[in-house]
Amino acid sequence: MAVTLKDVAQQAGVSIATASRAFQHPEMVGSDSLARIRAAAAELGYSPNRTARALITGRAGVYGVIVPDLENPFFPAVLKGAQARAHQLGAQLLITDAGESPDGELPLVRTLAPQVDGIMLCSSRMEEDSLREAATLTRLSLVNRVSPELPGVHADPEPGIPAAVQHLRRLGHRRLGYVGGPAVSRSDQARRSVISRICAAAELDWVEIGPFPPTADGGRAAAEALLQTDATAVLVYNDLMALALMERLRSYGVDVPGQISVVGWDDIPFAAMVTPGLATIRVPRYDMGARAIEMLHQGAHEEGGPVHLGLATQFVPRGSIARAEGAGLSGLSGLG
Amino acid sequence: MAVTLKDVAQQAGVSIATASRAFQHPEMVGSDSLARIRAAAAELGYSPNRTARALITGRAGVYGVIVPDLENPFFPAVLKGAQARAHQLGAQLLITDAGESPDGELPLVRTLAPQVDGIMLCSSRMEEDSLREAATLTRLSLVNRVSPELPGVHADPEPGIPAAVQHLRRLGHRRLGYVGGPAVSRSDQARRSVISRICAAAELDWVEIGPFPPTADGGRAAAEALLQTDATAVLVYNDLMALALMERLRSYGVDVPGQISVVGWDDIPFAAMVTPGLATIRVPRYDMGARAIEMLHQGAHEEGGPVHLGLATQFVPRGSIARAEGAGLSGLSGLG
């Protein structure tokens, strides 16, 4: 049915080995043979059988991707970036959803590992131990999770967070809130430490609200907690929470940005679609996906030691922030 | 490195052939050999090399999936369903993003076809001709696209649309609007014909608004057009448009649902997150993905003729609809 190397070799009057070399190591083949083989391949429409190649080389040309939840709006852009780069590199992506279960991730790695050249693990909640075990099964590249020894990419709070804080400061805000995500989250810790440093340098007060689960429910709960504070602006762990928080505030008659300014994190597509638009710190999701695949692919050739890459974030001002004059929730606490 | 069938056979004291048969055709193997082989496999932790199997059987245990845009909130749930079913069937999914380009789809099919057992094509915008060509390259299963001769699944406007229309009727609405998507879209045509029939039977007026592109921009444009009509309730081509339409109406000071009731289509996650919640017609996206994979898989064994499956939709009432009393946009037209 399909055109094989044998057909090409026959048509070109050479052996299969030579035909193979014409593609793998052209410099080892005489120029006239090379020309004939190429012509034959073109004429017959030859394309190599990846399965056969994978069997002998041990490389599949496929990378696995594990995401905790495909429906989380954070991931699609990551996948797009990953897929685009994989495509450029002649590889394909085997994408699986871990069903939000941290315990499901390691078994998935075990299943995937034998058939792929490496796995891109997104926002993994595996234990460090499991992660180490996974790393013995195949090459790994982490997205949104930092682990010593393992390569990967994450979003650097800088310069996004400092820019947001400075912006709020210029608008007259003096008391900031930070609505935190899961306390165990490394990225949450990293952001808190940047906020802390910046606020100290800029002589701003800041108060920590949370931790909350990084979900819409978490955002709604955070709204209640926020009412107990005197912050005039909040940075929120992610856009999903920020959007839910804004909704809940609105349902209490609190005006955003009139009474309180809100800044999210991620810049998911919906952040720009709501009214007022959600100001946020844009995470380069597409690039993160692309770079993670790149690292997987580079590692496949030159072992350059594991490097964890921090990609710059960017502050995106939108309608959810305003000047501090008249802002504040005084008199509202206890409403919830 | 890895445990092969050879190791298992050796340990069990049988030939490779017998070991292979123990897994493929256990009934052909003596019960004591079978037991020894199984024990050996368990002890050594054997798992078959899918690449080698694929080479000889011609079946890869992998299905390809092509989506026009991973960031479109319609698809993640479809992918989840597909992935879950594929997992059950022992298969994996090779997911690719066509980058919104209809012309990119056929080349993608060509690339994917040789390495997969079939392709699930989501919301394909290929020409009929290209579709036919694609079908010669590999087994196909269509999601959200109907083509004669080809198997696939789509969302049946019934009973979702009739239920929504009846619900609106009971709330006193007498003039409905339908904000259409791309005019060429088959599904748009199908929905219009159902609305037309139901409205005729229920003695309701309905007016067609559109067509518009199925995007947030399209929804905003539709809001302008809607202001020119006297409809008190609208059904919109999809949730993305409906949400954008609601936002735009609000920016004009139009109250939803006070002045106009809005019903979407899809039930994307955000429909439930906004305020007021977007009433919508739920498309069984998860099931669609699952069934599409199922059809691909079944077709691989028994050729039961191509069947196109219509999955039932469901009306989901939410805050964006209300009684018709006092509703209407009279006096507002010309505002845009």
Added chain:
DNA sequence: CAAATGTGTGCAATCGTTTACGCTGTACGG
């Protein structure tokens, strides 16, 4: 008791490709 039947097993070919190894022929230095 021979022949027919059936059951369990192993041998070997096969899938399409890559690559170690060895062979041939030409070029060139001594």
Added chain:
DNA sequence: CCGTACAGCGTAAACGATTGCACACATTTG
């Protein structure tokens, strides 16, 4: 004129599994 070097090519052995075929042995049948 011979030995060495090397470019170019083919033979054949992998990779790990599946499966047609044949063989051995046990069991039923005429």
